[in-house]
Amino acid sequence: MKQSEIKQASTAELQEQLAESTKAYTDLKMAHAISPLENPIQLRTQRRSIARIATELTKREVQ
Template sequence: MKIKEVKELETKDLVERIESEVAKYNQMKLNHAITPLENPSQIKLARRDIARMKTVLRERELNK
C-alpha cells in the first residue's frame, strides 16, 4: 500500500485497517514459524505497510 493510498483513508478506517493488518501480520509470522512461507518477503512488506499507516495516524494526531 502506497503512502498516497493511506493518506486518502479516513481516520476511523485507518485504525480498523491497522488492526486487521497487525492480525494478518501476526498470523503470517506464526504460519512461517511452523511451515516456511512461499514468499517470506511478504512479512517484511506487511510490517512496512503497518508502519506507514501508523505514521500517517500519528501525523494526524499531532496536527489536531
C-alpha cells in the same frame, strides 16, 4: 497499501486497516514459524505497511 491511498483514507478507516494488518502480520509470522512461507518477503511488506499506517495516524494526532 500505498502512501497515497493512506493519505486519502479517513482516520477511522486507517485504524480499522491497522488492526487488520496487524492481525494478518501475526498470522503470517505464526505460519512462518511452523513451516517456511513460500514468499517470506510478505512479512517485510506487511510490516512496512503497518508502519506507514501507524505513522500517518501519529501525524494526524499531532496536527
